[in-house]
Amino acid sequence: MEGLLFIKMHGLGNDFVIIDGRRISHDQPLESLIDGEASARIADRHRGIGCDQLILLAAPKNSDAQTFMHIRNADGSESSACGNATRCVAALLMDENGGDEAIIETNAGILIAEGADNGVRVDMGEPGLDWRDIPLAQDEDTLHLPLQAGSVSDPAACSMGNPHATFFVDAIDALDLKTIGPVLEHDPIFPERANIGFAEIKNKNELRLRVWERGAGLTQACGTGACGTVVNGIRRGLLGRTVICHLDGGTLEIEWREADNHVLMSGPVSVAFTGMVAPSLITGKGL
Secondary structure (H helix, E strand, O other), X not given: OOOEEEEEEEEOOEEEEEEEHHHOOOOOOHHHHOOHHHHHHHHOOOOOOOOOEEEEEEXXXXXXXXXXXXXXXXXXXXXXXXXXHHHHHHHHHHHHHOOOEEEEEEOOEEEEEEXXXXXXXXXXXXXXXXXXOOOOXXXXXXXXXXXXXXXXXXXXXXXXXXXXXXXXXXXXXXXXXXXXXXXXXXXXXXXXXXXXXXXXXXXXXXXXXXXXXXXXXXXXXXXXXXXXXXXXXXXOOOOOOEEEEEEOOEEXXXXXXXXXXXXXXXXXXXXXXXXXXXXXXXXXXXO
């Protein structure tokens, strides 16, 4: 088989290898050709191309959308939502069509993005607040989960198309996130694992955030993590409706809009480089 053209993009350092299957002719769908093991090989930063998530674009199932976005974590597992990847793909689609709006279909539903002063803004829809939405293993108060690791405890949880738990802490830098992150991600209370956020609130409209992402580990930025953190902070009365989130890779602006309960995320996106995925990364032969 031949190699596949890809584009490497990032939103605040949260980086993605994007392969556009709409322009590739194969005997099987791209998401079948590149399975979980192949996705992990491509995402490997030492032996592959390297990324937090692999994004596979396909023809949409919904006629209103321009593409269907399949999301694979760095470990090859599937995800239903990724805010920064959505913004990156939206930038590609808007450049492709010469417009100022992009409509993207995901396993979590239809997402609408548009150009913004600081880059690309995406409407992530309504958050899921019920324990079944996240999901949790049993009925729990999603504002106060009975969960603890090391010195952190009492997180709030919600779904932004994927599961998020947020710990509100006094000093992020005092935490050993590489130790407690995977423990919390794999806690039995999360049957599908979870993204774990650690938020240090500066004031009602500003916070610092680090996220241990499900299937990827610590990343430079997590868009849905920022959305989930703001939602959880507002629910606890800690934050206002519009919040500046400072992540390791840069800044996102998050608004939980009162009028329709939708969460809006805006921030910059960038193209890093383009290239070809070697056939050996897809097949696993010849490595």
